[in-house]
Amino acid sequence: MTRQLPKSMRANERLHAMIPGGAHTYAKGDDQYPENLAPVISHGLGAHVWDVDGNEYIEYGSGLRAVSLGHVHPRVSEAAHREIDRGANFARPSIVEERAATKFLETVPTAEMVKFAKNGSDATTAAVKLARAATGRELVAICRDHAFFSIDDWFIGTTAMSAGIPDGITGLTVSFPYGDLPATERLLRENAGRVACLVLEASTQLEPPAGYLVGLRELADRYGCVLIFDEMITGFRWSETGAQGLYGVTPDLSTFGKALGNGFAVSALAGKRELMELGGLRTTEDRVFLLSTTHGAETHSLAAAIAVMETYTEEGIAARLHALGDRLAAGVREVAASAGVGEHVVVRGRASNLVFATLDAEKKPSQDYRTLFLRQLVTGGVLGPSFVVSSALSEEDIDRTVEVVSQACLVYRKALDADDPAPWLGGRPVKPVFRRRV
Structure with missing residues (x-):
């Protein structure tokens, strides 16, 4: 599957012209995504986001792990709105x-x-x-x-x-x-x-x-x-x-x-x-x-925080995050093993805070293989710099993500067999945030 992002690419150019790095957080930079596959977000709802080109994604690591209840959570948004109308x-x-x-x-x-x-x-x-x-x-x-x-x-x-x-x-x-x-x-x-x-x-x-x-x-x-x-x-x-x-x-x-x-x-x-x-x-x-x-x-941010804490304690959100993460980790490990890349696509961390490692043929961390994997995720409709879940994800979202990962693992296996991921990168590899030179 190919996914076209012409509006996102133009928006990225404008962002770089005005904002150092093109984003206000280095971890959101377009160098963290495959070339020409760095979507610029229009809006989000729950665990889904849409880019300015109209493409929809299931999102992980929302807001660098900040949006753990999902976008536009009713209880949080209503609390913030009430205080905005009373003064900030x-x-x-x-x-x-x-x-x-x-x-x-x-x-x-x-x-x-x-x-x-x-x-x-x-x-x-x-x-x-x-x-x-x-x-x-x-x-x-x-x-x-x-x-x-x-x-x-x-x-x-x-x-x-x-x-x-x-x-x-x-x-x-x-x-x-x-x-x-x-x-x-x-x-x-x-x-x-x-x-x-x-x-x-x-x-x-x-x-x-x-x-x-x-x-x-x-x-x-x-x-x-x-x-x-x-x-x-x-x-x-x-x-x-x-x-x-x-x-x-x-x-x-x-x-x-x-x-x-x-x-x-x-x-x-x-x-x-x-x-x-x-x-x-x-x-x-x-x-x-x-x-x-x-x-x-600022009143509306503090009101939002109160609503978040109430939601966590009253609804058992931490337990839900762990349950969703367990389901995702089990699914990814199963399809990775089935594709013969179980030792190369590795899910790590606590269930509520999952990340993935992309390892080369010698089982060493590889930015090239990370690029390959991210490209397959994005084109499959999964925006996943990590596998950190939000409570807004449904079991259907998790299952769809596992399907996309399954297809990504088949491509990963082809690259390992060829001993060269380059044909599947689509351009320059993604880069680590902390590096001395651009």
Whole structure:
């Protein structure tokens, strides 16, 4: 099947002429999609989206994992509309701020205080700032096995896209491997009295080894550093109480976003009162300029967040995400095995947060084979940079996706047999986000 996207291609050209990278998030760039198959979206409803050429797709990874309830969710949209008609922003706090904070602390009872912002980077950088202020230390220790924490210098300086970040700032960030307590303790011991915080996702594609998170909590206490969980992805997808609630380990600070707003711009910094109050008006310590954002308390986004949390807790959304993901993973693994590519098209991760790996004949990650696979998905009507599900997907959507994957796996097998995927790429291969040169 071929799919023509002339309007999308023209729109992409106009986007690049006005917006660096052609999108406001690098992961949405057209370099992440096969050449001439990067649709520009017109609108969405539920788990489906339509491009400006009129093509319909079943969508995965909606809004970079943010739209976990599906597009135009009635309960969320109605809540936002009500507040828009009452005013978006005021000179003093809105009562919606009190309602949102109350609902958040009920939903994530391991947190004692919360402050809202508009994006995850600001919240996570604020957590780092609090940790440095509370400990009087400079070094930030990040988990090297986790892909992204912030657009700010303390993290981006450690990536391949470090242009513009002074070495002096990059040198203040060190790293530790996930799941390895002895290695983390060595890092803390070698930098005794210098590490302000440990920053990590409690879980990503791998479940935490037995005793790991408890051990990390003990290390943080023993060495006097702040334990920070980035819950941008795990928050609500793992459980309604976050990864911290699921695994029973309470961090000092945690950050939430993505699923919190179902596409609306809202994030949260949450944690222990003694730390959070350093950014408040009830402290005797030196004040921390924490989160002070003009739009952080935008009423309709907070109203949307309240509706999202109510929907998750009342309707058991996390369980539904896991059930849908289990169905999808089982189907993909079955058709991949049937086509003889079960060791090359690999589904990984928690059922609510599935990704896929595309491996070459030597079973190494391959951008060429990813391009081939994505081309088959897009032309089959599946927009799938990942296999991250939303609760709006139906079982029929999942089954249709498996059919498309089945056809993609047959082409994948042909490319492996030919030992050359090039004839099926349709142009240049897709590229990793973090790379030094374009």
